[in-house]
């Protein structure tokens with residue numbers, strides 16, 4: 691069994707994974723204006739937590755209010771930026787443009 695580098699726990703599914711495969715995020719702001727910032731470069735200061743870059747893990751963490759616990763937040767943080775980042779990096783499934791144009795091909799011509 692070879693482990694390369696440190697492992698972290700995903701706050702969504704609670705599975706341990708290599709830190710490099712997880713998305714780090716931190717909380718910014720204070721009081722009633724808390725938001726979660728994705729930190730793919732792992733450079734932001736402050737207490738961070740880790741999550742698989744997967745919408746399912748994000749949803750699980752939100753449902754269990756895991757963000758507040760992991761980051762010791764006193765309020766509810768806005769997850770909009772984090773959700774948007776995960777949507778961008780996660781691979782969408784569904785028909786590609788190539789498949790869509792193949793369906794439009796008319797065999798009668």
Ligand SMILES: [Zn+2]
Pocket residue numbers: 700701702703704705741742747
């Ligand atoms: Zn996960």
